[in-house]
Amino acid sequence: MGSMIGRRHVLTVLVAGFLTIASLVAGGGRAQADDAAVQDFITKLSNQAIQEMSDQQTDAERIAKLRPVLDEYFDMPAISKYVLAGYWRKATPEQRTEFINAFADYLSVTYGKRFVKYSGHKLDIKRIHDDGNGRTTAYTVVQVNNEDPVRVDWIIDTVNSQLRILDFRVEGLSLSDTHRQEFASVIQKNNGNVQALIDLLHQKSKL
């Protein structure tokens, strides 16, 4: 065991050293500043969730608080475009706007309900990776209540110099990819009709 820990320690130092050199070579001081901004962004979101999503309230109250969080932290138009895939192009401008809203409503209702037994969490930012073009992935480990910790990766974009979440992956399961597949299937079943999906989202968003 002693040797295991020793070996890991040496590895950590080596990796840390390598990363420092790599970031210095890649972006000079700039990368560091971005990392700090991303760190603040994720920490702020995390703290807000702990404060607002506690189990001492009704589903409706929680959902009402989650809805503005989506607009504030997530790039809902980009996510909507991604999940609709080819059907985004087929949708009318009115349908696009309606979809963005219906999708955000649906997300806040379905995910808001999942906080039933929630009583806070612990979030550790493990690593922040610059994906280029203003995009970053923050690799975190989140422990909810006292359950096993889970890996959560946040894909973050810079929109008008503001940070916005494009997707998150829980243990490798992506929110955007899952809904993209699901919605494509729903639209296909309705003969390519985007409005049918929007109507279903409205239905599912009723409490």
Add this chain to the structure above:
Amino acid sequence: MIDMKVFGRAAIAGVIALTLVSGCATKPDPNDEAAVQAYNEANDPLEPMNRYFFELNNFFDEILLKQFAGYYNIALPTVAKDSIRNVLRNLNSPVILANDLFQGEGSRAGDTSMRFVINSTLGVGGLIDVAKMMGYNYHDEDFGQTLAVWGTEEGPYLTLPVLGPSNPRDATGRLVDKLLDPLTWVGYIYDVGYINTIRSGLDIVDTRARNMQALDELKKGSIDFYATIRSLYRQQRNDAIRNGRESEDLTPAVTSESMIPSDGAAEAGQVTDAQ
């Protein structure tokens, strides 16, 4: 047993009806770019048959498995459930070890060996996960993942009767894992095949019990439960194949412009290929 017979008949009826009459999903109109893209990404040419088995599995889950798992959750304290899971995991060690080695994962093979030795002895036949306390964490591995590491494509999506979501690669992997498992041979040679039946039964109930809340929420929340499970199964398998390692190559798939279709009518072909 009666239920299994009914299941068997329904399954056979389903295969005959669906593969012969309408087993294949309707191919989309080649001029409909959005539909072509959706069809390609779903990679589910046998969708009608898969949906049939999905519904059938779901039905038996509701009336049988879910009930069992519910009792299991209520009847057993967490300590007992954890012990059962520890034993099941320990019994699976030889298969995990073989696959660690097939994939050339030396350090993970070491973890698996240490876990097996420590937990079988100090852990009282696997009841207690002593190895975890010593820093040897559990990981899963199977021949489906090994095939993937060796470069085998997953193939079209499949829903297997009783067993659920799969694909040709993972179904083959399951079979090979059975053959790799010493207990399969113990059961066969000493004519004690029931030990493997009990083991599989416990494994299914324990897994179902642990996912009770998550599956309920998913079912309630989703608009198309089948498509959601199909997507989650693939993503979960891909994550397992990468051994949960952080992977940068995932990110471009989500964020690259080619995956988010442009508003103009152009480059639909690229969108389809970008998978």
